[in-house]
Amino acid sequence: MSSSLLVIGTxxxxxxxxxxxxxxxxxxxxxxxxxxSAANFTPHVGIVSVVGxxxxxxxxxxxxxxxxxxxxxxxxxxxxSFFWAGKYHNDxxxxxxxxxxxxxxxxxxxxxxxxxxxxxxxLLGNLMPKxxxxxxxxxxxxxxxxxxxxxxxxxxIAMDDLKEVLKxxxxxxxxxxxxxxxxxEYSLVKAAKKILAMGPDYLIxxxxxxxxxxxxxxxxxxxxxxxxxxxxxxxxxxxxxxxGFIGYMAATDDISFENMRRAIIYGSAMASxxxxxxxxxxxxxxxxxxxxxxxxxxxxxMHVDMELA
Amino acid sequence: MSSSLLVIGTxxxxxxxxxxxxxxxxxxxxxxxxxxSAANFTPHVGIVSVVGxxxxxxxxxxxxxxxxxxxxxxxxxxxxSFFWAGKYHNDxxxxxxxxxxxxxxxxxxxxxxxxxxxxxxxLLGNLMPKxxxxxxxxxxxxxxxxxxxxxxxxxxIAMDDLKEVLKxxxxxxxxxxxxxxxxxEYSLVKAAKKILAMGPDYLIxxxxxxxxxxxxxxxxxxxxxxxxxxxxxxxxxxxxxxxGFIGYMAATDDISFENMRRAIIYGSAMASxxxxxxxxxxxxxxxxxxxxxxxxxxxxxMHVDMELA
Numbered sequence: 001m002s003s004s005l006l007v008i009g010t011x012x013x014x015x016x017x018x019x020x021x022x023x024x025x026x027x028x029x030x031x032x033x034x035x036x037s038a039a040n041f042t043p044h045v046g047i048v049s050v051v052g053x054x055x056x057x058x059x060x061x062x063x064x065x066x067x068x069x070x071x072x073x074x075x076x077x078x079x080x081s082f083f084w085a086g087k088y089h090n091d092x093x094x095x096x097x098x099x100x101x102x103x104x105x106x107x108x109x110x111x112x113x114x115x116x117x118x119x120x121x122x123l124l125g126n127l128m129p130k131x132x133x134x135x136x137x138x139x140x141x142x143x144x145x146x147x148x149x150x151x152x153x154x155x156x157i158a159m160d161d162l163k164e165v166l167k168x169x170x171x172x173x174x175x176x177x178x179x180x181x182x183x184x185e186y187s188l189v190k191a192a193k194k195i196l197a198m199g200p201d202y203l204i205x206x207x208x209x210x211x212x213x214x215x216x217x218x219x220x221x222x223x224x225x226x227x228x229x230x231x232x233x234x235x236x237x238x239x240x241x242x243x244g245f246i247g248y249m250a251a252t253d254d255i256s257f258e259n260m261r262r263a264i265i266y267g268s269a270m271a272s273x274x275x276x277x278x279x280x281x282x283x284x285x286x287x288x289x290x291x292x293x294x295x296x297x298x299x300x301x302m303h304v305d306m307e308l309a
Numbered sequence: 310m311s312s313s314l315l316v317i318g319t320x321x322x323x324x325x326x327x328x329x330x331x332x333x334x335x336x337x338x339x340x341x342x343x344x345x346s347a348a349n350f351t352p353h354v355g356i357v358s359v360v361g362x363x364x365x366x367x368x369x370x371x372x373x374x375x376x377x378x379x380x381x382x383x384x385x386x387x388x389x390s391f392f393w394a395g396k397y398h399n400d401x402x403x404x405x406x407x408x409x410x411x412x413x414x415x416x417x418x419x420x421x422x423x424x425x426x427x428x429x430x431x432l433l434g435n436l437m438p439k440x441x442x443x444x445x446x447x448x449x450x451x452x453x454x455x456x457x458x459x460x461x462x463x464x465x466i467a468m469d470d471l472k473e474v475l476k477x478x479x480x481x482x483x484x485x486x487x488x489x490x491x492x493x494e495y496s497l498v499k500a501a502k503k504i505l506a507m508g509p510d511y512l513i514x515x516x517x518x519x520x521x522x523x524x525x526x527x528x529x530x531x532x533x534x535x536x537x538x539x540x541x542x543x544x545x546x547x548x549x550x551x552x553g554f555i556g557y558m559a560a561t562d563d564i565s566f567e568n569m570r571r572a573i574i575y576g577s578a579m580a581s582x583x584x585x586x587x588x589x590x591x592x593x594x595x596x597x598x599x600x601x602x603x604x605x606x607x608x609x610x611m612h613v614d615m616e617l618a
Binding site for chain 1: 399400495496497498499516519520522528529530531532533536537538539540567570571574604607608609610611612613614615
């Protein structure tokens with residue numbers, strides 16, 4: 001049986017603009033993408049987050065249909081959900097934030113439901129580091145694996161808090177620019193050494209269309225991104241990656257480096273689906289067969305028989 | 310026995326400036342890097358190029374010591390060698406050309422020595438497309454494999470000539486920006502489709518520190534670059550890659566897609582050595598044991614056992 005997984009992060013509305021079009025008030029947020037992604041691997045996912053009274057009941061139903069436990073999702077009837085608006089540049093790797101409205105997030109106090117305080121796998125999705133810490137503190141037992149995702153924004157305004165959380169997690173997932181910001185090193189190899197010295201045993205550096213690197217001590221693994229005809233909307237790709245990664249880890253309940261290599265491929269596969277349509281649309285339609293085919297595409301992409309002596 | 314390989318391209322002096330320092334009048338050029346790289350795999354490399362009377366006899370000796378046949382290397386005593394000066398930006402992925410002096414290249418007429426007109430493998434290194442065509446025309450028999458390397462500069466001033474050569478080669482190697490320029494497509498997958506329709510059966514898109522993609526019809530292979538602590542000087546990395554690629558192909562004399570996957574890893578390994586020091590210094594000191602170890606590093610970097618059902 002697969003292990004229990006708790007995911008914290010935002011559940012939000014996004015206004016998205018890409019070279020392919022615009023979409024307004026799309027349900028998004030780190031916990032949404034990560035939770036839905038993880039739910040492809042294990043039926044024991046719980047999310048801890050907060051939304052306002054404006055959040056659609058139909059999407060709560062979507063969570064339920066995916067076996068996602070929303071007991072820890074607070075609903076503040078008189079407030080509005082967290083809102084983000086962003087516009088992607090033509091290269092799809094960079095974006096401008098057009099608007100951020102914290103709303104319910106401004107005074108959010110995450111509460112992990114009693115029944116989920118013994119979750120064996122924990123994803124601290126992108127959120128204020130202080131809130132990530134509060135969730136860690138509420139766990140009754142230290143989870144087998146704690147994965148932390150974060151972003152440059154928190155490095156700029158809450159670096160000290162972020163570093164405190166970092167001491168207590170097993171895996172950190174950030175992108176290449178964030179790795180440089182956190183470490184002060186341009187070389188990703190040097191950056192990884194410094195970041196691993198800050199606490200985590202594993203560091204995953206996400207490079208978008210250029211794949212992802214997994215570092216542990218002197219070991220390193222590289223997983224490519226699947227070359228796609230079009231990246232329609234990159235929003236949530238990183239969260240889908242993190243959710244797929246820890247979802248696979250929880251489902252297989254094996255925290256070895258070898259299994260993490262596999263988990264990164266599964267995370268990359270989930271991210272490759274997410275970017276095919278706006279918001280969570282594609283993520284919600286992924287079938288088991290499609291996932292299997294996509295994993296096979298990754299295997300073909302990476303296959304080489306070096307016939308070493 | 311390994312097959313014969315002919316390499317054409319520039320042999321030049323470079324002034325190099327990187328964030329790590331400066332070096333003046335360093336021997337470089339596409340044929341230099343590619344030839345020296347290929348010579349690690351096969352003792353049957355010939356180069357076709359041109360230098361002035363200012364070219365150091367000691368470096369001609371270096372070619373000889375590596376079993377590189379310089380019969381096709383014209384020496385114009387009263388002229389000066391091709392000269393290029395460039396400065397790399399901090400990201401090491403972009404550079405400014407500070408100076409270019411064609412000198413002997415201005416009226417270069419490549420002549421393939423009689424003894425090398427039946428070479429089985431041919432690398433048309435980065436050079437004016439018209440000169441690449443002249444060399445192709447001089448071959449007595451169509452080589453088993455023709456690899457063409459080129460750059461954005463020729464796409465800007467000699468696109469028609471370039472497209473004519475493209476019709477007659479098997480493999481094209483260019484970087485991601487050049488693939489976009491040549492195809493008019495941002496997506497590399499779409500770019501690859503268009504470029505493969507222009508003639509070559511195989512397309513290698515080099516992405517520097519982000520690895521390389523090999524496309525053929527509906528197949529694609531991805532090879533990562535080795536994560537390095539420092540990239541000291543990227544000059545010649547692409548040429549070393551191309552030389553290592555075709556050198557391995559010639560040495561193994563197997564032009565299957567499977568073998569090209571391996572050849573790309575060997576090419577990437579050679580490029581990873583080149584960037585460790587200024588100019589050809591590191592490339593010249595690579596031992597068989599070091600190459601073997603580096604290949605093992607690539608295997609470790611890429612290894613994942615997906616245990617598919």
